Amino acid sequence: MSRARPAAAPPRASMLGAALCSARGLSCGYLGRTVLAGVDLDIAAGEVLAVIGPNGSGKTTLFRTLAGELAPIDGQASLRSPRGLVPVMDIPRRERAGLVGRVLQSERPSWPASVRSYIEAGTFASTGWFGSPGAWERRAVEEAIEATELGPLAARPVTELSGGEFRRVLVARALAQKPALLLLDEPASDLDIARQMDILGLLRSLAGSGVGVALSVHDLNLAALVADRVALLSRGRLAALGPPREVITAEAVASAYGASVIVGDHPVLDLLQVVNLPAWLKPKEGKCD
């Protein structure tokens, strides 16, 4: 079920393929409103999992619950800690921040802090209220800046960055937490196609270094491009989970989104490709079956 993806130079070889995060019979949602029910899902070290589904299908709610920001309504959400798989609500907040990093879609900076100091907030979990970043934290920040290629921008105020640059800062801050697992809400939305490829390439290379990556994404072609496995949320449950070609089918898309598409092959890469087929456009002569 969970296909481990071997990495080129795995720094955490022992962790590769191990579940970093596990949901069993998980129901999640808000007070009096269950959004998702009966979810069974593992996220493995070194894999990229794309979570797809229509607006309101519960992608962000699932991430909030897996990260322990939202208590499960029923079932279990667990995180891999040094003590093994532990129910996420039993893990203290700061320890949790060292296990799972999140990138939110709608974050806006309040103050013109420098890129470096914004990323340094990722070390709060290890320093706490009174500590200031020491050698370990400073190295974590520098490594995060290097991995996201933000060096030239490190002294710039975050309020002056473009959307793509700021998204990279958010990924860098999550990396400075030194988490084994990254959960990203729509990291590719609002970006132009070149910036989208930048951020997805970054996520791919992070997975290559052994981090478990889960991202929600609207564009099914981007999901096919970056993901080892795809999770489809629809009608309040996990409708399908598996490799892109098994999950992203014309039937599944029609059922989940109510959209008519053709799923074919990418002309050059060994990837599937999703093409829209809206009812309000007429197919070319001889192309209608």
Next chain:
Amino acid sequence: MAAALLFAAALLASLCFGAAPLTPGQVVRALLSRLGGAAGPAGASGAAQDSAARDFVAATIVWELRLARTLLAGVAGAALGAAGAVLQGLFRNPLADPYALGVSSGAALGAVAALSLGIASPVAAVTALQGLSFAGALGAAALVYGIARASGRRAPTAALLLAGAAVGSFLGATVSLIMTLRQRDLQRVFFWLLGGFGGKSWGDLAAALPAAAFALLVSMILARPLDILGSGEEAASSLGLDVARTRALAVAASSLGTAAAVSAGGVIGFVGLLGPHFARLLVGPGHRRLIPASAAAGAVLLMIADAAARSIAAPIELPVGVVTAILGAPLFLWLLSRRGPEGQGA
């Protein structure tokens, strides 16, 4: 270092101004005279005696009249500056300040309630004044925070300022109601509400200092959490911050600072807005430097405003709240105009 020099310069300047202007030399001699031992009017004859007498008068003016009130203005300004920085960090909005959010009005309501109790014992009166001011400020800050949070998803700045204005005018009306019902305290309370440090003594300074210092200490503890909170509540929580505890401490610290200032000098607007604003220009947005810098800037601003209140229309003394509002309100509007409707930018 620069802040200390600025503070000393403002203190010196503030001690020079007033109904009887003194030269900086006279002020320094006056300060040294009582620090370095007694120097009475007794001495040589003629010009020397005349000069010694003038120095004695200067020393009396400085030590008995001006130094305590100037330092009290500094303490109140520091408390307001730090409270403004904490509120701005909590609301993630550079327009937040104890006055605009109605926190000062809450403190004033508590203080007026305490004054109208007519407690005779000075210690009990000061305790009641500070305690009820703090309770009023705390209630107002918590209320504004609750309203702004519940309705502020779309236009945070507008929701915040409207909530502050609504709470502030409600509390102001309550103050007026109490004053109308208790006519005999009317004039005393009215002048106190306008804000001012006239006639304040070393005892008032001793009463204000502990609360203001404690508020500043708690504000300093909040420095890193407020930095983290700048990313927004959900992001801060995912970074490991206990947002609820940060919020509660920030409301408590800013309320205590505001209550200390209001108990000391009445309702003084805009110092909590301008202090952090100047501080941010000087030391940047990081709260570890911003909070002490805001306290220093608030102290300098209010000492200068107090000196201006004493000297502009001397021998009539203006309420210092009038001076800060005349200087501060245009700057507030300018800051507001630089921000978009979504509360972004600036």
